[in-house]
Amino acid sequence: xxxxxxxxxxxxxxxxxxxxxxxxxxxxxxxxxxxxxxxxxxxxxxxxxxxxxxxxxxxxxxxxxxxxxxxxxxxxxxxxxxxxxxxxxxxxxxxxxxxxxxxxxxxxxxxxxxxxxxxxxxxxxxx
Numbered sequence: 001x002x003x004x005x006x007x008x009x010x011x012x013x014x015x016x017x018x019x020x021x022x023x024x025x026x027x028x029x030x031x032x033x034x035x036x037x038x039x040x041x042x043x044x045x046x047x048x049x050x051x052x053x054x055x056x057x058x059x060x061x062x063x064x065x066x067x068x069x070x071x072x073x074x075x076x077x078x079x080x081x082x083x084x085x086x087x088x089x090x091x092x093x094x095x096x097x098x099x100x101x102x103x104x105x106x107x108x109x110x111x112x113x114x115x116x117x118x119x120x121x122x123x124x125x126x127x
Contacts, residue, residue, distance in 0.1 A: 003025065003099075013107070014048065015069075016079070017049045017051070017081055019049055022078065024049070024050070024051075024052070025047050025049055025051050026052070026102050027101075027102055027103070028045060028099065029042040029045040029099070030042070030043050030089060030093070030097065030098070030100075030124070031098035031099060031105060031119045032126060033097075040042065040105075042100040043089075045100065046089070048080060048088065049080075049084070050078045050079060050080045051078060051080075052076065052078045053079065054077075056077055057074055057075075057077035060074070060077070061074070073109065073125045074109050075106065075122060075123050075125075076106060076119045076121070076123075077102060077120070077122070078101075079120075081116065081117060081118075081120075082116055082117060083116070085118065087115040092107070092111065092118060093111055093118075093120055094108060095108055095111060101106070101122060104124070106123060106124055107122065107123050107125075108121070108122060109121050109123040
């Protein structure tokens, strides 16, 4: 018999991150910080199934009561499986770090960890 937690993990893979339903493949990589005068460089990109949610981003921006919370100037919001980041990168994104998403460099402006899923909000201002 499956536990509730096991069922949630299965639903994340089979329902939410199902490329025939909601998810699409995107290339993601973390950027190494600038070092010794050299610019930040991306690690090798990893193809991951994620859900880009323009509607949720628009809703969060329109209801943002604090313009410094990382959502006000955001350009992209996506959902991903937490385990995919840990498996592919060994860590989760970090606020204010640089991330390359489909060949564009962004700054991680907000991160929400919901257990099996994470919500990553990215911005280009100042990137």
